[in-house]
Amino acid sequence: KENEIRIVTSYNVNNDYKNVIIEMEAKTRIKIIQNGSKLYIGFQVCYLEDNHNIRQCYHCQKFEHTAKECRNKEEQPKCLYCAENHHSKVCPNKRNKNKYKCCNCGESHTSNSKTCKVFMRQIARQIQNTNYNTLN
Secondary structure, three states, X not given: OOOOEEEXXXXXXXXXXXXXXXXXXXXXXXXXXXXXXXXXXXXXXXXXXXXXXXXXXXXOOOEOOOHHHOOOOOOOOXXXXXXXXXXXXXXXXXXXXXXOOOOOOOOOOOOOOOOOHHHHHHHHHHHHXXXXXXXX
């Protein structure tokens, strides 16, 4: 139905905030964006942003597949924290942010960082390939 908003899932961020994933028609989404990406529910102001589900492998840390589908299973795993060849859960550098290294871009952050250039290119590609059905 037009203007219908459907709750897909929700989860608590902390005691004060909750994230809610919703679906809506493209026309409704556009109206909300034109309203500053704010949705008013009763006396609450909810800020909306598109949800981008970027798949990442926790074996090789690359994008667009999961560990189950990884083509590099015969190789040593890549660490999420330091990009070395070991499992992330046994990383000696896990708590030392000065040792963080992304195995996707080589910068000094974890391989699942939302600020990673490679991750942001994945989001840009997903946005470009998403049909927001704005012609209807």
